[in-house]
Amino acid sequence: MSQPKVTVLHGPNLNLLGVRQPDVYGYETLDDVNNALREKALMAGWAINCFQSNHEGELIDTIHAARLDGTLAIIINPAAYTHTSVAILDALNAFEGKVIEVHISNVHKRESFRHHSYVSLRADGVIAGLGTQGYQVALDAIIESDG
């Protein structure tokens, strides 16, 4: 049997993790986050695709690719697109697997424009405010529930 697959998507500006605003987003870089996720996935026998883009269409294309290649789950931090993107919501609605939305910061403690998420209308689970550990919690949940 082929390995179960999970895709991890990081939205705009998350390439700056660990480089700017550590008071809000912490000191771990995106590579640190992805490497820890890859290690966990490897140990559990899962294939993992980690992808960051500053472009909405590239994130959507990657969601479409996950839909077609049998990916069981998507972990997504849509970053600012969380609060604006009906297009990402539509793409996720066409994906049949599990979707977990992750935010590094507690968006509910921040400006009111961050309190609404289009992606939450589709997400099976939402994690906010646990720092970069939120991604690990999301992957644990996926692995433990077998997708």
Ligand code: CA2
């Ligand atoms: O808390 C989160 O994970 C957010 O999704 C991060 C987004 C923000 O727009 C959301 O409201 C909440 C911003 C990502 C920007 O990431 C940076 C990381 C380091 C330095 C500067 C930006």
